[in-house]
Amino acid sequence: MADTTEAAERMALSLSQGGLQKATARVLAALMFADTDSVTAPELAEQLGISSGSVSGAIKMLSTVGLIERVPAPGSRREHYRLREGAWATLMSTQNGMVQAMFEAADQGIAAAGENSPAARRLEEMRDFYGFMFRELPVLLDRWKAERGLPRTGDR
Structure with a gap:
């Protein structure tokens, strides 16, 4: 498994320089570089070292603009999120x-x-x-x- 942390952080920096809030940019980059099909909010908070409130706000914004979506995760009690197919369109x-x-x-x-x-x-x-x-x-x-x-x- 490749270590994509640096590439994700560079992407997040570019996104934040383009106008996204820093936490939102980091959440988006983390979802883009995720090794799994979906990720939970607590996983994002732990991976990025940011508060659950920051992750929640980022998820809300990214969902509103259609970039990410909540997905079912059988057997899990937590909500899972992923980059939406066709997100950029x-x-x-x-x-x-x-x-x-x-x-x-x-x-x-x-x-x-x-x-x-x-x-x-x-x-x-x-x-x-x-x-x-x-x-x-x-x-x-x-x-x-x-x-x-x-x-x-x-x-x-």
């Missing part, structure tokens, strides 16, 4: 709960600010950007899946 799709929430927040903000206000103009750009991405990303993701030999959106 999910991150860029409407399945990303955070992106959907941002779109909805922008739409609600426009209604609250009044359509002709400076705030509404800024919020309209945000909403329109996410609307554009939601319309265009399925085609791009289908191309990605075709390159990987995966079923296209709606084929499952």
